[in-house]
Amino acid sequence: MMLNEANRLDPISLISDILKLVYEYLQTDTRVIRPGSIRSYEAAVADIFFRLLLEGGEVDEEKFREIVTRVGIQNLLLSVETQSPEEKRLVLEEAFEYALNRAMKRIEQKIKEGLGEPENGEKRKGEKKRGAPGAEGEEREGEQRGQGQGQGSARRRGKGSSLKEGSEMSDLTSDELVDFAGSKMLQELSKQGSYQYSRRSASAQMTGEIIEREVEEVAENDEVEQMISTIYEAFYGGIGAANFMNLAQLINMFVKYDANIIKKVQVLKKLEKYLRSYGFASSTYTKVSSQERRIFEEFRRKTKGQSSDMSQIKIMKFVGSDRYPTYVVNMREYKFGDSYSNIDMYKTAINISRKSLMGKMITTKDIIVKEYANVKSIDLVLCLDVSGSMRELSWGTQKIDIAKDAVSKYVQFLMTTNDRLSLILFNFRADVLWTLHQVKRYWKYMLYMLSYVYAGGGTNLAHALERAREVLSKSRSTAKHVVCVTDGRTVNAQLCIREVTRLRRQGATISTIAIGENSDDDLLMKLSRIGGGLFIKIINIHDLSRALIIDKLHFL
Amino acid sequence: MVGFRKTSDQSRTQTQARDNISDKLLENLPRLSDLLRREPIQVEKLIAEAIRTKGIKNILAELDKVLRGLGDVALDLLSSLAIGRHVLIMGPVGVGKTTLAETIAEILAISDPPYIEVACHSHMTATELTGDIDIAVALQAGLDHPLAFIPGPLVMAHGKILILDEINRLNPYSQAALLQALQEHYVFIRGFRIRSDFIVIATSNPAEYSGVYELSEALADRMKVIEINYPDREVLRSILEWKSNSLLEHLGTKVPDFMVEVVTTYIMLLVQDANIEVGPSIRSAIYALANAMSRAWIEGREASINDLKVSLIENMVSTVRGNFSSEQEKKDYLLKKFDEALLIAKKMYRK
16 A cells, blocks of 8 residues: 555656666676666666556556566666676676665655645645646655665756656556656656766766775885876876877886786776776766766657668778679579679670670679678777867767767677777877777676777877787788778878788778868778778768678678 | 450550659658668657557457456566667567567557568578668669668667567577667668667577577577466456457357356366476467367257367367376376366356
């Protein structure tokens, strides 16, 4: 009975409270590697809510618990990652039990407090009267969860309106509810985003404290002292200046540039604290407003559907028939899915002219296709621009952060293949952040290193290409590919062209991705024409992940 | 020879009629230009509408005609379809994953045909999913000829439910094509961009089966997992009884209660057995029961326990997997277990 009242009061916020607790639990649990994506949590909230509606009529506490746990786990199962897959379900069950118990206690408390207050119906009216959502929602929010830390205004706004909706809901019968939920679902979804924000800032606070403590502890160490001074020199040379070092250069001061990625990660782990204390690591460097806007942006896209901004990507192909450095295995008739560039023009032309002389129809049998040796894996080198211009804001988030997101999506995409990936960072100078490693095996290290990349300095694409050539010269793969991502004008354009020609001679193909209006499209287009790859132009940096994947798919 | 003796007049009218029919059929095929002009459809809205008009009780009642004991799972499935979340149904072979997906799609009937089904296999290419342009036709009849573009399931599923059977057998390349369609709502074919909105119900066997690829993380993140396990004893019993009797209806025989009891006990024993990794499927159990009865029917006698024993082994030996060094050892083990089940069932039945 108690539950029903609370449930009716505000079902969505109750469910999202529970999921928030689940997330908190998963974050603190040592067995969990990844506590899940925003998407799955959003879906879980909506799904549980709808499932409760489908149940129709009254749901008692036991049933409620069972449904929340089961449907929640169904939604989170593929998104959460634990150290051993067998215990994933167990961990999730524990998390839900914990969350449900906590949430139930809160409700009991709330109801006890509520007994002193005026009757429920009156409260509801009061809420409906208030024009701008917020005022009362905030108040109640305050009493309900005094202990919650770092709640921003976005969160409160979301909370306020979902409270309002919750109370409206209790007026409807369950049959109407389905209709209601169908139309409101998208709006509901967009509100859940605010939770992610509060979780993040809370965790940021926590890690911030831990690091402060650690820095104090370790500061006596001699070797460390030396590190600090090096970094200090590196950073305070000035952000736009020529001697501003990027992360790759910094790491390579302590290890060889072609060292194993695990070694580099170890170095980075030592450097981590100092990066943080100079404000170059992201977790303490989050601005409240930019985070908020980012979430807004996410949901703007969600509600709008990603389809409409497709036009912002412009692709140019410069791929000849010889794009694969491989050999012809056999000739056969045309099948669906064959690339047009693989058609043997000479034989096909003979067949077609013969058929047309005889007055017969042309069939697929007349079109002859060259079949090439199967190229199993590609060695990819990604050159990422980390110059000062990447610090500019785009929709309230630094471009570099979005680029990092895009690259991490790219890494996740490559995880399913056998491809090897190397990342080169370049500002005024270029250096190898990690050399060629199989993504399937090392993606965790890659994502870890990626999260510490920061931006500053000039742009020198030629040096990056030179580095790429060094990296690829050690590769024995038959398929090599270089992707350059840049948003500005590079120095030394002539040298770039020479480097690309050399790379091409080594058997590598080169694609370029230009971001924004500022980029030197003529040069980049020329480079990809020489390199025999794609030229992709994106106006908005948010399309970067898509552009990277388009480029990769093209080479499948 | 008879065909050639017709008068020329007759044959002309015949070919004309045939031409008319084929013209009509051609008109029904989608043209590339139509596909490019497609409007977005909100499939989840259609589904929520269908659930509202049909009513949950009716849907469950209709489902009960085909599958039993899956009401709760069906609600889980419906709830996520209604909010546009893609679903992955996971469970051992033969518990009714595909049937559940098909039946739910048929009951909802949000489009005609109600669903598009793809049986995934490891050699599937991305073009098999998206479709492609037939250049031989395109060269002669133009790109917009209905036969010039052969649409794949991803394109055909616009505004429908797409059932991907055994999605775990999909290789990474086709997974990428599927992911692109899910995320951008567009399918790209030779530079053409075709709108396609659909909801996926995928089915999958758990990881212990062979020939399985991992789902890519981005794809997995878009899916909710619903697990179907073996039903509990009573439900299993009623399913076996009901399904095997419906198979035997036209023969005019009925499965005796005792036999159903024996098979139920047998399956429960095997599922709990530590030596066996993959238990027998329910489908095979149903057919084993019906098989034993029909064998007796052919010979015109009453079915015996021995018939059941033989047909059970015949039907199940290929689906059961476990720690056995040879097929013969597996057979012997299964026979031994059958005798145990028989003893237990006899005790139960007497009570």
